[in-house]
Amino acid sequence: MKKRRETITALLFASPWLLGFSIFLVYPLVASIYFSFCNYSVLRPAVFTGMQNYTDLMHDKIFWLALNNTLLYTVLALPLGLIVSLGLAMLLNSKVKGMALYRTIFFVPSLVPLVALAVLMQFIFNGQYGIINSILRYIPIHSQSWPPNWLGDPAFSKIVLVLISVWGAGNAMVIYLAGLQDVPQQLYEAADLDGAGWWAKTIHVTLPTISPVILFNLIMGIIGTLQVFTVPYVISPSGSPMRSIYFYAMYLYDNAFTFHNMGYACAMGWILFLIILALTLLALRLSERHVHYGN
Numbered sequence: 001m002k003k004r005r006e007t008i009t010a011l012l013f014a015s016p017w018l019l020g021f022s023i024f025l026v027y028p029l030v031a032s033i034y035f036s037f038c039n040y041s042v043l044r045p046a047v048f049t050g051m052q053n054y055t056d057l058m059h060d061k062i063f064w065l066a067l068n069n070t071l072l073y074t075v076l077a078l079p080l081g082l083i084v085s086l087g088l089a090m091l092l093n094s095k096v097k098g099m100a101l102y103r104t105i106f107f108v109p110s111l112v113p114l115v116a117l118a119v120l121m122q123f124i125f126n127g128q129y130g131i132i133n134s135i136l137r138y139i140p141i142h143s144q145s146w147p148p149n150w151l152g153d154p155a156f157s158k159i160v161l162v163l164i165s166v167w168g169a170g171n172a173m174v175i176y177l178a179g180l181q182d183v184p185q186q187l188y189e190a191a192d193l194d195g196a197g198w199w200a201k202t203i204h205v206t207l208p209t210i211s212p213v214i215l216f217n218l219i220m221g222i223i224g225t226l227q228v229f230t231v232p233y234v235i236s237p238s239g240s241p242m243r244s245i246y247f248y249a250m251y252l253y254d255n256a257f258t259f260h261n262m263g264y265a266c267a268m269g270w271i272l273f274l275i276i277l278a279l280t281l282l283a284l285r286l287s288e289r290h291v292h293y294g295n
Helices: 002-035 052-058 061-092 099-111 114-124 131-136 154-168 170-181 185-193 198-209 211-226 230-235 248-258 262-286
Strands: none
Touching: 002 262, 052 262, 061 099, 061 154, 061 170, 061 211, 061 248, 099 154, 099 170, 114 131, 114 154, 114 230, 154 230, 170 211, 185 198, 198 211, 211 262, 230 248, 248 262
């Protein structure tokens, strides 16, 4: 009887969280699965259509364009972000006077809201009045395409977004920095006794020791890059020029809230979930031989 009373008391205390979890996570999750098989516009009752949404997606040229743009962006932005954040963390892990100030300087940019960042980058990369092109005009290159129209040329627009993604490297940098500070110093001392240089210690001591941190940032990077939305949408909601920066999440948003085709958007959401799940499982599988846990 006492045990039952304790169980009821515990459930009563946990009930606000359980209620919120059920309303704001479990129900939307289950509902999105059902609506992905329906013709649902939010304003009218859902009509079950089976696999029609998924079949239409397979023949949707814009869907494949947005997916290709997103995958190409991920292939470029993900390794660049990992390398830059790891490099900054290794530099900021050195014992230099005023290091706390340097760490703050490199971390603060990641706190800038994405909308403000997108507006700022529009000014910086503006083809006519941007800061970068104002500097590049002093370089005597005689060409009609010089300086480049960064956000107006399909050849450069996606590259600009990849460079912008590095702006938020401070978040991963802090995680790397915490991992670097946990590397046992005796490993470096043993490497010094063996005559290892900086590069050898980095390859054979630092990277294997922080490999779980690298894996974590890799998985978080996969999730983040595949869901890129705010910056490209603020720069160009239509994904211009020539939909070169029209990404998967933008097309999903348009289907849900512009075209009011919520069933179609739910199907897109679940396809994106399966892609992220597959890439995450692949990363975990490939990391089995390269990630080292424990001492």
